[in-house]
Amino acid sequence: MAVSGTRIALVRDAFHLDVDEFLADSTGTALVGRNGAGKTTLLLALQGLIEHNGVVQRPSRCAGVFAAPAVLRGSVLWNIEIVVRSAFPASDDDARRRARAAAESVGLAALADRDARRLSSGERQRLALARALALEPQALFLDEAFANIDADGRVELRRLVRDFIERSGCTLVVATQTLADVSALCQRVVLLENGRVELDAPLSPATLDARPYLAALAAEATSP
Amino acid sequence: MAAIAALSIAVSVTATLVAALFAIPGAFWIVHGRSTGRVLLLGFFNVGLGFPPVAVGLLIAFFFWRSGPLGWFDLLYTPGTMILAQVIVIIPLVGSLAVIALRTVDATLPHQLAALGVPTATRRRLLLREAAPVLAACVVAGFGRAIAEVGAAQMTGGNIEGQTRVLTTATMLAVGKGEFGQAFAYVAVLLGIMAVIAGGTLVLQARWR
Amino acid sequence: MKTLAVCSLLWALLSAAPSAAAGPSVILATTTSTQDTGLLDDLVPAFERTSGFQVKTIAVGTGAALAMGEKGDADVLLVHAPSAEEVYMSRGRGLSRQLVMHNAFMIVGPPSDPAKVKGIGIAADAFKRIVAAGSPFVSRADDSGTNIKELALWKDAGVTPAGSWYIKSGSGMGDTLHIASQKAAYTLTDDGTYLAQRSTLSLLPVVEGARDLLNIYHVIVVKPIAGRVGNLAGGQAFAAYVVSRAGQQLIASFGKEKFGRALFTPDAMPASR
Numbered sequence: 085m086a087v088s089g090t091r092i093a094l095v096r097d098a099f100h101l102d103v104d105e106f107l108a109d110s111t112g113t114a115l116v117g118r119n120g121a122g123k124t125t126l127l128l129a130l131q132g133l134i135e136h137n138g139v140v141q142r143p144s145r146c147a148g149v150f151a152a153p154a155v156l157r158g159s160v161l162w163n164i165e166i167v168v169r170s171a172f173p174a175s176d177d178d179a180r181r182r183a184r185a186a187a188e189s190v191g192l193a194a195l196a197d198r199d200a201r202r203l204s205s206g207e208r209q210r211l212a213l214a215r216a217l218a219l220e221p222q223a224l225f226l227d228e229a230f231a232n233i234d235a236d237g238r239v240e241l242r243r244l245v246r247d248f249i250e251r252s253g254c255t256l257v258v259a260t261q262t263l264a265d266v267s268a269l270c271q272r273v274v275l276l277e278n279g280r281v282e283l284d285a286p287l288s289p290a291t292l293d294a295r296p297y298l299a300a301l302a303a304e305a306t307s308p
Numbered sequence: 309m310a311a312i313a314a315l316s317i318a319v320s321v322t323a324t325l326v327a328a329l330f331a332i333p334g335a336f337w338i339v340h341g342r343s344t345g346r347v348l349l350l351g352f353f354n355v356g357l358g359f360p361p362v363a364v365g366l367l368i369a370f371f372f373w374r375s376g377p378l379g380w381f382d383l384l385y386t387p388g389t390m391i392l393a394q395v396i397v398i399i400p401l402v403g404s405l406a407v408i409a410l411r412t413v414d415a416t417l418p419h420q421l422a423a424l425g426v427p428t429a430t431r432r433r434l435l436l437r438e439a440a441p442v443l444a445a446c447v448v449a450g451f452g453r454a455i456a457e458v459g460a461a462q463m464t465g466g467n468i469e470g471q472t473r474v475l476t477t478a479t480m481l482a483v484g485k486g487e488f489g490q491a492f493a494y495v496a497v498l499l500g501i502m503a504v505i506a507g508g509t510l511v512l513q514a515r516w517r
Numbered sequence: 518m519k520t521l522a523v524c525s526l527l528w529a530l531l532s533a534a535p536s537a538a539a540g541p542s543v544i545l546a547t548t549t550s551t552q553d554t555g556l557l558d559d560l561v562p563a564f565e566r567t568s569g570f571q572v573k574t575i576a577v578g579t580g581a582a583l584a585m586g587e588k589g590d591a592d593v594l595l596v597h598a599p600s601a602e603e604v605y606m607s608r609g610r611g612l613s614r615q616l617v618m619h620n621a622f623m624i625v626g627p628p629s630d631p632a633k634v635k636g637i638g639i640a641a642d643a644f645k646r647i648v649a650a651g652s653p654f655v656s657r658a659d660d661s662g663t664n665i666k667e668l669a670l671w672k673d674a675g676v677t678p679a680g681s682w683y684i685k686s687g688s689g690m691g692d693t694l695h696i697a698s699q700k701a702a703y704t705l706t707d708d709g710t711y712l713a714q715r716s717t718l719s720l721l722p723v724v725e726g727a728r729d730l731l732n733i734y735h736v737i738v739v740k741p742i743a744g745r746v747g748n749l750a751g752g753q754a755f756a757a758y759v760v761s762r763a764g765q766q767l768i769a770s771f772g773k774e775k776f777g778r779a780l781f782t783p784d785a786m787p788a789s790r
Contacts, residue, residue, distance in 0.1 A: 145425060147424055166430075481552070486716075
């Protein structure tokens, strides 16, 4: 199920976001841009977490991963479980099973009983991803979700997300500063600048050449 | 002594629970609500902190004297009016502390949970749960203020033996009678109660960590 | 959590409700000196036991007690300022006024007696000498029966007390005695309270037994105000009790055990048949 937005306009703390059209599906759309370009704001608007003047259509079950995940007082497992329970009010055992499976899939099996507040930033991001995926969402919004994760971890987690998308047909929107995330997960690139869409095109070498920032993204991936 | 101590505890525990019933949801509304009226409640909490308890006692007595507008209920000089006085005195304290307590929770938590499809009621419950250790301290602070109150307790209760005599008013009477040993005994029991409550809270908070 | 709150609210409401037995409680407004001597701790429960009424004893001081009677905030008054009481009765706010008991006021002061008032037979003269010596004097200044008596004595002495030597405590008798003790000052007190607290004070009686130092207590049944909550029957029963044989005997014996002598002299002992 796709996520589409039209005429999303809002003002937040003197920042103006003005996006005429936005479309994402299971092929994956990447949001890139400088800091403060509006990636997070757009993601919040698409998820319906802040008010705006436009129209957004999205599936009924969505999951968002924030750049600085907030965790609850309790174990890693419990943090996932509590979220799963609201989506699948079936039974506590079922929720625990799903939670454990999700923790394993992101590599947190060994830390399942650790107090979530004592995780490192990378471990927190794994937790945030685990609880999002455990929901089996129809649309997934990732906001710099791999920023603090170690290099081999990122490869693993990107594969995890991609497998999930391919299995479930879930729509994917990814805000990121890393080209590797873009190329691994998305086929479409949206470049934001000052709250407006600068470029919205399929991912290709030509696209990456079309704007200085995109070129910088590409160059950064390979520069010493 | 036991009856007086028991009444002190019963009155103040009740007052604390009732006050928390109003103050904590109010603090919630201030921290996580939307309307502009929130400022008024926050103002009331902050300003009400300085309101003298003896003035509260006098106002309540004024309303509930037999000659007063609510005198028909014959409620003055009962634990009920003492509780009312303590409730009014500690709501601003519990409220303003609860606002601070709630703000210790990650401000983006409601959004992040909403992004995961957690329903509103569950979100509120989880927010409350996150703030619970600090909120417990706020409630205990309210209790401490309530049980230590003497002016309002005297005016609304009348310090009637066997009916409305609590540790603080009994202490004043004992001093007035020159029974200093007795007065120190009442004070010691009061301090003992506070120590137990404080200790209990510490244990609870440690378990919550 | 919510159930706990509801339960406590219910408890609060229930505890506020008047006792089922005899309708509203009987509100007895009385003086801090009768409370500070401990007499009420014996007298009131004895009355409650025999009568079944529940009494709320509010000890505020004669002036405040009369004010409460004026407004209908009390059912019965036990006070000791005859001049003020007469004014009260002349305003028609009392159904009955009966003599109950008396004790004596006394002037107490520092053991060194700087104003040399010891043994003077008339209190007003002692007051004159205290002023002349410039010795400190503590006044209750709270419209209590004792305070009213004190001001009457100053008037008799032809003095308007004012100045740094005249200390206004605004407190009950016990607290005032302690202030006087700390400041080595003179003060007027009823003998009951002084006796009860003597061991904690460094004050000695300097003038006692003078004619103008009698401390007389009356019980006044408040005339109810129409449409107001009150317990006339209870008030009348209390008044009847304190002047009854049982009540008067209790008053007569109060203090004997603890202080070696009775603190009050009953004045309404019914003639024995």
